[in-house]
Every structure is written in structure tokens, then in C-alpha cells.
Amino acid sequence: MRATRIAIAVLLAGLAAFAAPAAGRAMRCPGEPVVASGWSAPDSERICAAATRALAFLRAAGLSPPASIEIRPLARRRRGDATQPLGQYDGGSGVVSLIRYEAAVSASHAHAPAFGLPMSLELWQSFVGHEVAHAVAAAHFTAVVARRAAAGEYVAAVVQLSTMPQGLLRAILERHDAAAFGEAGEITMLLYQLNPAVFAVKAYRHYVALGDGGPAFLAMLMREGLAP
Numbered sequence: 001m002r003a004t005r006i007a008i009a010v011l012l013a014g015l016a017a018f019a020a021p022a023a024g025r026a027m028r029c030p031g032e033p034v035v036a037s038g039w040s041a042p043d044s045e046r047i048c049a050a051a052t053r054a055l056a057f058l059r060a061a062g063l064s065p066p067a068s069i070e071i072r073p074l075a076r077r078r079r080g081d082a083t084q085p086l087g088q089y090d091g092g093s094g095v096v097s098l099i100r101y102e103a104a105v106s107a108s109h110a111h112a113p114a115f116g117l118p119m120s121l122e123l124w125q126s127f128v129g130h131e132v133a134h135a136v137a138a139a140h141f142t143a144v145v146a147r148r149a150a151a152g153e154y155v156a157a158v159v160q161l162s163t164m165p166q167g168l169l170r171a172i173l174e175r176h177d178a179a180a181f182g183e184a185g186e187i188t189m190l191l192y193q194l195n196p197a198v199f200a201v202k203a204y205r206h207y208v209a210l211g212d213g214g215p216a217f218l219a220m221l222m223r224e225g226l227a228p
């Protein structure tokens with residue numbers, strides 16, 4: 001009897017350890033096919049919140065998510081390296097990587113900060129939306145690979161700006177008075193590489209101006225892509 005009680009206690013302790021994930025373990029975002037792996041619990045919650053907003057926006061625009069999206073911390077590069085992306089999406093593995101918030105703050109001091117604004121948790125979270133949009137777009141592209149890059153950045157920028165808090169969006173729009181893209185031919189990787197913030201603002205204003213035609217434009221981008 002005593003031995004049985006001890007055995008049950010050991011079993012319960014084992015189950016409790018299994019049920020409570022340690023910091024840095026994987027967390028499945030509630031109701032979404034998204035797993036945040038290798039983050040602290042608060043960071044996982046921030047990542048899930050941003051990913052959930054991005055997926056809701058994309059679904060409403062007709063783009064459903066793939067079966068699974070994993071979001072991991074991006075390994076920190078050595079000091080002195082050229083500018084590091086805040087996030088990236090690897091089409092081969094289907095994994096989204098994002099630099100940790102602390103690293104994003106350091107990078108915003110070392111290099112020109114994203115959108116010309118101080119790094120904040122809200123701005124950092126908006127890059128979750130950006131990279132999740134790349135993962136979703138990758139699942140919908142039927143355009144030839146050479147025509148996907150600028151189209152993917154357009155979708156990512158629209159999702160990032162559309163799903164960030166209003167105050168942050170207002171600050172970005174006030175800072176960048178770039179007009180909306182006039183036509184699809186203006187949406188180029190050259191502009192994205194020259195100034196990703198201007199590209200993003202032009203994309204957002206273009207998408208808003210499309211009104212009800214936005215989802216059809218995204219569907220066209222998935223089908224036909226854009227000139228490289």
C-alpha cells in the first residue's frame with residue numbers, strides 16, 4: 001500500500017513536470033497552427049498575439065494559413081556584421097525566425113532603426129506579422145519563383161502595418177509621407193532594398209485605396225507575382 005502511494009506520488013510529480021513547460025519550450029498558439037519554440041512564456045504570448053492578428057487579417061483576405069508555422073529565435077550574429085534582418089522566413093523548412101527583443105533594441109541603436117522609430121515591443125511584434133505573412137503567402141503562390149519576391153514583400157508589409165496597434169501605425173504614416181503605389185509595376189525589390197519603410201508605407205496606402213478590391217489584388221499577386 002505504502003509502495004503504491006509512493007509510486008503514485010512519483011507518477012503525479014512526473015506528470016506535473018511534463019504538463020508545465022519550462023521557459024524556452026514550445027508553445028502552441030491557442031486555436032492557430034502556430035508554434036513558438038525556444039522563447040520565454042511572455043515572449044511566446046506576444047508572438048502568439050501578433051501571429052493571431054496576422055492570420056485573422058490574412059484569412060479575411062482569402063489567404064488561409066498552412067498546416068503549421070514554427071517561430072524560433074534567430075541566432076545572434078557576431079558584432080560588426082552587416083545589418084541583421086529582424087526576421088526571416090525560410091521557405092525550405094517553413095520556419096519563421098525572429099531576433100529576440102533585446103537584440104532588436106541593440107540593433108536599433110547600432111543601425112538605422114526600422115521605420116526610423118525607437119524599437120518597442122509593439123514594433124518588434126509587428127515583425128511577427130510580417131514573417132507570418134511570408135509563410136502564408138508561400139503556401140499560396142502559384143506564380144513562378146522569380147516573380148514572388150516583390151509580391152511577397154508587398155503582402156508582408158500590408159499585413160504588418162494593418163495589424164499593428166493604431167498609435168504605432170499613425171507614427172509610421174506621419175513619419176513617411178510617401179504616396180501609395182500607383183500601379184503594380186512600381187512594386188519592386190529595388191525599392192524594397194533601397195528603403196523597406198517607404199516600400200511598406202506605399203504598399204499599405206495602395207492596399208487601403210483598393211478597398212473591397214484588396215483580396216482580389218492579393219489573389220492576383222499569388223497567381224502572377226510581380227516583375228523581378
Ligand SMILES: [Zn+2]
Nearest residue numbers: 130134153156
Ligand atoms: Zn519581408
